[in-house]
Amino acid sequence: xxxxxxxxxxxxxxxxxxxxxxxxxxxxxxQCASGEEAIERAVGFGPDVxxxxxxxxxxxxxxxxxxxxxxxGMADTPAIFMTARAQPAEVEELKSLSAIAVVVKPFDxxxxxxxxxxxxxxxxxx
Amino acid sequence: MNSKKFIMKSILLALAVFLxxxxxxxxxxxxLSRTLVPYITLAAGVFMALVFWYIFDGHSxxxxxxxxxxxxxxxxxxxxxxxxxxxxxxxxxxxHVNDKLLEVSGFTAEDLLGQSTSVLYAEEDKHQFAGIRAxxxxxxxxxxxxxxxCKSGKTIWTQATILPRxxxxxxxxxxxxxxxxxxxxxxxxxxxxxxxxxxxxxxEVYMLDPETLAFSYMNEAALARVGWEAGEVKTKTLWDxxxxxxxxxxxxxxxxxxxxxxxxxxxxxxxxxxxYNNRIQLITTYSGEKQLVAVLRDASExxxxxxxxxxxxxxxxxxxxxxxxSIKGAMGLLLSNAAGELPEKARSMLSIAYRNSDRLxxxxxxxxxxxxxxxxxxxxxxxxxxxxxxxxxxIAANEQFANRFDVTVExxxxxxxxxxxxxxxxxxxxxxxLLSNAAxxxxxxxxxxVRVEQVGQSYRISVQDFGAGIPEEAQGRIFERFTQxxxxxxxxxxxxxxxxxxxxxxxxxxxxxxxxxxxxxGVGSTFFVEFPVAEVNDSLxxxxxxxxx
Numbered sequence: 001x002x003x004x005x006x007x008x009x010x011x012x013x014x015x016x017x018x019x020x021x022x023x024x025x026x027x028x029x030x031q032c033a034s035g036e037e038a039i040e041r042a043v044g045f046g047p048d049v050x051x052x053x054x055x056x057x058x059x060x061x062x063x064x065x066x067x068x069x070x071x072x073g074m075a076d077t078p079a080i081f082m083t084a085r086a087q088p089a090e091v092e093e094l095k096s097l098s099a100i101a102v103v104v105k106p107f108d109x110x111x112x113x114x115x116x117x118x119x120x121x122x123x124x125x126x
Numbered sequence: 127m128n129s130k131k132f133i134m135k136s137i138l139l140a141l142a143v144f145l146x147x148x149x150x151x152x153x154x155x156x157x158l159s160r161t162l163v164p165y166i167t168l169a170a171g172v173f174m175a176l177v178f179w180y181i182f183d184g185h186s187x188x189x190x191x192x193x194x195x196x197x198x199x200x201x202x203x204x205x206x207x208x209x210x211x212x213x214x215x216x217x218x219x220x221x222h223v224n225d226k227l228l229e230v231s232g233f234t235a236e237d238l239l240g241q242s243t244s245v246l247y248a249e250e251d252k253h254q255f256a257g258i259r260a261x262x263x264x265x266x267x268x269x270x271x272x273x274x275x276c277k278s279g280k281t282i283w284t285q286a287t288i289l290p291r292x293x294x295x296x297x298x299x300x301x302x303x304x305x306x307x308x309x310x311x312x313x314x315x316x317x318x319x320x321x322x323x324x325x326x327x328x329x330e331v332y333m334l335d336p337e338t339l340a341f342s343y344m345n346e347a348a349l350a351r352v353g354w355e356a357g358e359v360k361t362k363t364l365w366d367x368x369x370x371x372x373x374x375x376x377x378x379x380x381x382x383x384x385x386x387x388x389x390x391x392x393x394x395x396x397x398x399x400x401x402y403n404n405r406i407q408l409i410t411t412y413s414g415e416k417q418l419v420a421v422l423r424d425a426s427e428x429x430x431x432x433x434x435x436x437x438x439x440x441x442x443x444x445x446x447x448x449x450x451x452s453i454k455g456a457m458g459l460l461l462s463n464a465a466g467e468l469p470e471k472a473r474s475m476l477s478i479a480y481r482n483s484d485r486l487x488x489x490x491x492x493x494x495x496x497x498x499x500x501x502x503x504x505x506x507x508x509x510x511x512x513x514x515x516x517x518x519x520x521i522a523a524n525e526q527f528a529n530r531f532d533v534t535v536e537x538x539x540x541x542x543x544x545x546x547x548x549x550x551x552x553x554x555x556x557x558x559x560l561l562s563n564a565a566x567x568x569x570x571x572x573x574x575x576v577r578v579e580q581v582g583q584s585y586r587i588s589v590q591d592f593g594a595g596i597p598e599e600a601q602g603r604i605f606e607r608f609t610q611x612x613x614x615x616x617x618x619x620x621x622x623x624x625x626x627x628x629x630x631x632x633x634x635x636x637x638x639x640x641x642x643x644x645x646x647x648g649v650g651s652t653f654f655v656e657f658p659v660a661e662v663n664d665s666l667x668x669x670x671x672x673x674x675x
Contacts, residue, residue, distance in 0.1 A: 010448055016455030023464050055444060084447035085440055089505065106451035106487055109458045111526075 004116070005047035006031045007038040007064060008082070009056040016109055017051075024113020035059025039067050047077060049120060051103075054083040054094065062097050069098070078125040080116060082107065100125065210274075210284070210305040213291075216298055218243050218259065230307055232277035243303070248273035248281040262290040263298050271312075274305065280414075283312040330422040335415075336384060336408065339364040339376075342417060351397075380418065383408040394425065401425040432501055439497055446490050454483040492625035496607075499632050506549040506636055510660045513544045513578055513585055520557035521576065528565040533574055535561060540578045544585045546657035548637055553655075556630040556641070560589040560653045563626070567593035567651070581656065584639075588654035595647040604643060605631040630655075 004027040008014045014031050021027045030045045032038040036059055038052075050068065052061035059067070061081055068074050081094045084105040091102045101119035103112070205211065210227035214220055220238050228235060231246065238245065244255050251273045258268045268288045273281045284305040291300040324331050325345045333343035340363045349356060352367050365371055382388045383406065390407045403425045409417055457480040460468060468476065498504040521535050528535050564574040568591045575590045596604060607628045627641075634641040634655050645651035 010452065012452035013448070013455070016452055016459065019459050019464055020455065023459070023462070084444040084451070105447045106454045106483075108526075109455040109464075110462050 001028045002026060002048040002120075003046060004029050004049050004051055005038060005042060005045060006051045007033075007035060007056070007061065008051075008053040009033055010053070013053075013105075017107075017112065020107075020109035020112040021116075023110070024117075026113050026117060035061070035064030035067070038064055039071070042068055042074065043071055046073065049116065049125075050074075050077055050079040051116065052079060052081055054081050054085065062094070065097060065099070078120055078123055080119055205304070208306070210303075210307070212238075212243065212246075212303045212305075214243050214301045214303070216300055218301070221300075227305070230276070230282065231274065237277065243301075246274050248275045250281075258288060262288060262301055265290050265292055265296060265298070271308070272305075282307055282309045284308060330420075330424075332420040332422070333417045334364060334420070336380065336418050339373075341367075348422070380406060380408075383418070397422070401429050403428075435497075436501065436503065439494060443490060443494055447487070450483060450487055450490075454480065454487065457483060488626075492629060495629045496625055499629070504552075504632075504636065506552060508547045508549055508637065510545055510547045511550070512542055513546055513548075513587060513657070514540050514542050516548065516550055516553045516557060517576060517578070517587060519550075520554050520561055523554070523558055524561040524565065527562055528574065531565050531568060532570045533565045533568045533572060535565070535574045535576060538575055538577045540576070543662060544578050544580070545660045545662050546585055546639075547660045548639075548657055549633075552633045553637070556633050556655060557587065557589070559626045559630050560655070563653070564589050564591035564593075564651075567591055569593060580659065583659050584656040585659055586654050586656045588652050590650060590652040592650040595649055595651055596643070596645040597647060601643070601645060605641065 004021060006014065006017055006021070006029055008017065008031065011033070014033070018029055018031060021029050027049075030041065030047070032041060035056060039059075050065065052064055054061040056064075061083075065079050068077070068079075079099045080101045080103060081097075081099050082103045082105055083090065083094065086102075086104040091104075094102050100123035101115075103115060107115070206224050206226055208226070210230055211222075211224040212220055212227055213222040220241055220243055223233075223235060223238050227233075228238075244252060247255055254272060261268050267290065268286070270286065272284055272286050274284045275281055285308045286303060286305045288301050288303045290298050291302060293299050321343075324343075327345055328347060330348035330351060331343070331345040332341060332348050334341045341359050344352070344354070344356070344359050349359075354362065364376070379391060379393070383391055390405055392403065392405045395402045395404050401424075403423045405421045405423075407419050409419050411417055457476055459465065461473065461476055461480060495504070517537065517540055521537065524535060561574065561576070568574055572592045577588050577590070579586050579588070605627050607625055631641050637657065639655060639657045641653070641655050643651060643653045
């Protein structure tokens with residue numbers, strides 16, 4: 001099972017994503033409500049993959065990733081952003097921040113696990 | 127004059143009496159002495175001389191006198207110098223035109239004499255001819271402004287007075303026309319009106335010579351930006367305003383105007399860090415000169431409005447998508463029995479809600495796309511790659527949707543070597559739109575077939591369904607906005623926005639491609655898109671890693 005750190009400020013989305021990821025049976029999930037919380041708990045969890053919401057109050061997804069990258073063992077951890085702002089330019093910008101993929105909201109909960117696994121395979125990380 | 131006339135009549139009367147006296151004497155039986163004959167002969171000579179003088183000189187002298195005649199001649203001469211005079215016969219044919227008319231019009235007397243006077247009317251004023259003629263027929267003179275056609279084709283404005291020439295019974299036997307060239311005054315008046323308006327426009331207006339690029343006019347807004355006085359304008363050229371003017375580029379830009387290929391050029395430019403929307407036209411002034419008229423509009427406010435609008439739309443999009451993620455996600459999980467088996471009625475109701483949440487997301491996406499198209503912000507990243515890449519991806523992305531309608535998507539004859547230059551994400555959007563439409567309108571258990579074929583210099587990707595087809599009357603507007611084909615009851619729950627095909631059309635046009643359809647009611651529809659064939663050895667670019675939801 002892959003350890004997945006999910007950072008999302010919206011409680012409802014967290015719950016839907018949690019159930020969706022559980023459904024896939026591929027992941028052990030740790031969910032955090034903010035970038036700050038993720039930074040605090042990431043090292044102890046040791047994630048294999050990061051799933052980060054982009055727009056969050058306080059630390060944004062990109063800022064959180066930047067901070068996580070400086071932490072032990074997470075320089076190369078594959079990261080995937082989730083965003084509702086899916087303009088091509090915005091997607092390109094996110095991909096340039098060392099992310100292997102961008103999942104556009106609203107996502108399909110049934111195929112979310114498969115999407116993440118596909119992205120990991122494409123990036124040679126799974 | 128009157129005393130002369132009296133003396134003349136008295137002498138004539140006396141001579142007449144003297145000459146008649148022998149005749150009267152003979153009548154009463156008296157004979158005249160022979161000595162009187164020479165006197166009578168002399169008196170008869172003087173009488174005849176005076177009668178001739180009276181008839182041929184003295185009589186006209188009675189009417190005008192020598193000085194009057196000179197005055198009249200001078201007046202006619204002055205009139206001929208000042209005005210254009212023409213005479214017509216009863217059929218409105220010219221039989222006299224003066225030198226002034228020939229000089230101004232450029233015609234020769236041979237060109238005009240015998241012709242209908244309508245040859246002198248400008249095309250725009252020929253409708254006046256019948257009305258003027260009708261008045262003259264009733265003996266009513268006409269006065270007014272009319273445009274006169276010159277031999278060169280040029281038109282001049284004239285102030286004309288046309289008098290009827292009537293016979294003793296009051297019948298029209300011709301006309302006398304007197305015209306004065308008032309073109310300059312007319313032009314000045316029109317120019318004054320125009321320039322008063324131009325001068326106060328908020329946009330900057332410049333007029334310049336297309337050859338020398340020397341300015342001839344600037345309005346207040348233009349003067350305010352360049353910081354010149356109105357009196358300086360005619361001493362300046364475009365180089366004085368644009369120090370780093372790329373003359374070759376500017377001349378290339380205005381070339382289509384000068385050749386008449388286009389009637390205006392519009393382009394966006396940046397002047398001293400301020401965005402401008404510019405429009406240039408070539409006009410011919412009233413005096414016949416060619417001039418470039420450039421209208422510059424400060425677009426900074428418009429750019430700011432566009433930026434705020436785009437930001438607002440992006441924010442709204444985000445704010446709508448976030449709750450939709452939870453709604454759609456939660457329903458999707460329930461429908462997949464993630465929270466346990468649902469009663470059939472609950473599943474049915476939840477399916478309706480799920481389909482409509484899908485629709486809401488589609489509406490949000492379509493509205494954003496339409497806004498992007500309107501603002502010219504739809505960006506295309508064109509790469510040359512196999513068409514099979516985007517076809518496979520679109521079929522995979524639509525598999526689940528097609529399954530919902532128990533429709534199978536089948537690929538036929540897709541040549542892996544068929545390459546085209548296209549934006550992967552946008553083309554995927556178009557094919558997804560065509561495939562989802564095909565699935566929606568297909569009978570349960572049927573197939574949707576995707577093909578690729580070469581048609582001339584293009585590759586055509588077609589999506590064929592075996593549904594009800596599109597009524598002929600709806601086919602012509604199928605790619606217009608908000609067009610929706612009536613669906614049968616079984617498809618009511620998957621209604622679209624009516625924007626998808628219009629967006630697809632714009633996307634295809636922006637990629638130098640095209641979109642079309644053929645449909646027959648009761649047989650089915652085939653929608654297709656076409657891309658220009660690309661060389662196979664063109665560089666193959668990586669496909670974007672975005673994952674569509």
